[in-house]
Amino acid sequence: xxxxxxxxxxxxxxxxxxxxxxxxxxxxxxxxxxxxxxxxxxxxxxxxxxxxxxxxxxxxxxxxxxxxxxxxxxxxxxxxxxxxxxxxxxxxxxxxxxxxxxxxxxxxxxxxxxxxxxxxxxxxxxxxxxxxxxxxxxxxxxxxxxxxxxxxxxxxxxxxxxxxxxxxxxxxxxxxxxxxxxxxxxxxxxxxxxxxxxxxxxxxxxxxxxxxxxxxxxxxxxxxxxxxxxxxxxxxxxxxxxxxxxxxxxxxxxxxxxxxxxxxxxxxxxxxxxxxxxxxxxxxxxxxxxxxxxxxxxxxxxxxxxxxxxxxx
Amino acid sequence: xxxxxxxxxxxxxxxxxxxxxxxxxxxxxxxxxxxxxxxxxxxxxxxxxxxxxxxxxxxxxxxxxxxxxxxxxxxxxxxxxxxxxxxxxxxxxxxxxxxxxxxxxxxxxxxxxxxxxxxxxxxxxxxxxxxxxxxxxxxxxxxxxxxxxxxxxxxxxxxxxxxxxxxxxxxxxxxxxxxxxxxxxxxxxxxxxxxxxxxxxxxxxxxxxxxxxxxxxxxxxxxxxxxxxxxxxxxxxxxxxxxxxxxxxxxxxxxxxxxxxxxxxxxxxxxxxxxxxxxxxxxxxxxxxxxxxxxxxxxxxxxxxxxxxxxxxxxxxxxxxxxxxxxxxxxxxxxxxxxxxxxxxxxxxxxxxxxx
Numbered sequence: 001x002x003x004x005x006x007x008x009x010x011x012x013x014x015x016x017x018x019x020x021x022x023x024x025x026x027x028x029x030x031x032x033x034x035x036x037x038x039x040x041x042x043x044x045x046x047x048x049x050x051x052x053x054x055x056x057x058x059x060x061x062x063x064x065x066x067x068x069x070x071x072x073x074x075x076x077x078x079x080x081x082x083x084x085x086x087x088x089x090x091x092x093x094x095x096x097x098x099x100x101x102x103x104x105x106x107x108x109x110x111x112x113x114x115x116x117x118x119x120x121x122x123x124x125x126x127x128x129x130x131x132x133x134x135x136x137x138x139x140x141x142x143x144x145x146x147x148x149x150x151x152x153x154x155x156x157x158x159x160x161x162x163x164x165x166x167x168x169x170x171x172x173x174x175x176x177x178x179x180x181x182x183x184x185x186x187x188x189x190x191x192x193x194x195x196x197x198x199x200x201x202x203x204x205x206x207x208x209x210x211x212x213x214x215x216x217x218x219x220x221x222x223x224x225x226x227x228x229x230x231x232x233x234x235x236x237x238x239x240x241x242x243x244x245x246x247x248x249x250x251x252x253x254x255x256x257x258x259x260x261x262x263x264x265x266x267x268x269x270x271x272x273x274x275x276x277x278x279x280x281x282x283x284x285x286x287x288x289x290x291x292x293x294x295x296x297x298x299x300x301x302x303x304x305x306x307x308x309x310x311x312x313x
Numbered sequence: 314x315x316x317x318x319x320x321x322x323x324x325x326x327x328x329x330x331x332x333x334x335x336x337x338x339x340x341x342x343x344x345x346x347x348x349x350x351x352x353x354x355x356x357x358x359x360x361x362x363x364x365x366x367x368x369x370x371x372x373x374x375x376x377x378x379x380x381x382x383x384x385x386x387x388x389x390x391x392x393x394x395x396x397x398x399x400x401x402x403x404x405x406x407x408x409x410x411x412x413x414x415x416x417x418x419x420x421x422x423x424x425x426x427x428x429x430x431x432x433x434x435x436x437x438x439x440x441x442x443x444x445x446x447x448x449x450x451x452x453x454x455x456x457x458x459x460x461x462x463x464x465x466x467x468x469x470x471x472x473x474x475x476x477x478x479x480x481x482x483x484x485x486x487x488x489x490x491x492x493x494x495x496x497x498x499x500x501x502x503x504x505x506x507x508x509x510x511x512x513x514x515x516x517x518x519x520x521x522x523x524x525x526x527x528x529x530x531x532x533x534x535x536x537x538x539x540x541x542x543x544x545x546x547x548x549x550x551x552x553x554x555x556x557x558x559x560x561x562x563x564x565x566x567x568x569x570x571x572x573x574x575x576x577x578x579x580x581x582x583x584x585x586x587x588x589x590x591x592x593x594x595x596x597x598x599x600x601x602x603x604x605x606x607x608x609x610x611x612x613x614x615x616x617x618x619x620x621x622x623x624x625x626x627x628x629x630x631x632x633x634x635x636x637x638x639x640x641x642x643x644x645x646x647x648x649x650x651x652x653x654x655x656x657x658x659x660x661x662x663x664x665x666x667x668x669x
Contacts, residue, residue: 200404202369203398207415217415218404221406221407
């Protein structure tokens, strides 16, 4: 312990040199990140405090928090928030639960397991835009494959306008998004499950834990970390969903705003209505929302972690 | 308490032509309250046998009875046994207390009773001070104790151990081994212990089941296994240093010799023209040949261990080991005579490997 206190000068010097070299290596990457992420973020923040509509000319008066207060009473934003909540709750909770279920199945020994695992990854290999186009082709009201299939089976007489009804369009959006996100989540959960040793399962069997207790008391607590990670990243993705909506609805967020989530509304406000100030306020709000949700998951899992450590509970 | 009976138990992996027999036709009885080791090299089927007794693996044929009741179709938790794993298999997300209590909670033992049993088990194994810690905060030896505490808190009729000491360092292993022996003496529960370490098996067991390639080679007391090995495999596997084993040809009735040498052994009442002879190194003395006497072999190396020395000899084309007291007086290159007067001669059939 004393050695550090009386460390020779040349050691200190060498450490400083190392540190400087490390900073030098990291600098270009840090600079690029700041330029591409920090600058636009800062600029959006700056714009959100101004009345900045390109249709109203080049004058940008400072308006303080008025863009934000407008959001609070904007029915369009409320609608988008409700749709985002609906979309996110189903894709995050449903998606992660489904991923855990599929991973549990794939973690068992069965014939053709390797093939099943490879097939699982296929949707992940499809680019998001292609994924959107694929589902659009399937669900299209006039020339869609699904309508053709259902008609040939005699289940429907006339074409169903899947993407023209706001409520079905939202559910199809959720379906297409789940299709895309499941492979990653499954893989994450499968890797986590494989981290649980065979003997732990055996010990639980000997201790008399049935399938239910094994899942809730042994498996779930032991994949807590990856589970938290999955919930956080999926929450971020769901709150910020954009590409699937864009492709599936032809860039409209329709029908009748039926698939316009907050992020899509921010896009429309910014780039269709050219209301940069108001759109930026939305974007900043989304960012804060994402941070809050992330913090929520971390706090929740942190609490779970603590309460399980007590004796005599 | 519990007597475990195996009747023609077999385990086959795979089906049809790919089928592989892991365990063949095991039949023996583990008496109530005894400590029995399953001893053998890796891949001999000892762990499979233990898992089958535990119910962690199905049996392919035969029956397993505990106290006369057939258990081989029961779930592991219905067999009234506890299992100590090689890697301890502690639940990493639970405190030591919860690890020990988990099996009791699953069995709906009342809370007050759980508390008594956990603290009692912890006191026996001297881990009371770590009850609120997580397993990862413990040393290897402490984790081992937690695993043992988890087993004894359940108060099962049968304890099963799967190489529980092999993850400990040598010193701790010896210490834990004697504690295990005392624990068994105290609790008196039937115990089945899998190990590849013959020393562990000898020191702990009332009886040893020696296995090789899925077959039972011998089921006997440590004395029997050591002094009357039933097969050549048992003879070669049990005993440290290893028994000298060589093929000897009949010279005259009851008189066999190692071909190409002057080394001979007297074996009464055996008629086979050739057989395998086994001699324990510590029972073979060495001496300098007296005048006119032909030497049996030449000293190759001497390995002093302090209290004894292992002398390795070239005897014809074979190597022969003799354990002599102290540091010995032999040097490499010395010609010596092997004195087998006080040695117990073990004879095995050359084809079947069975004791003659």
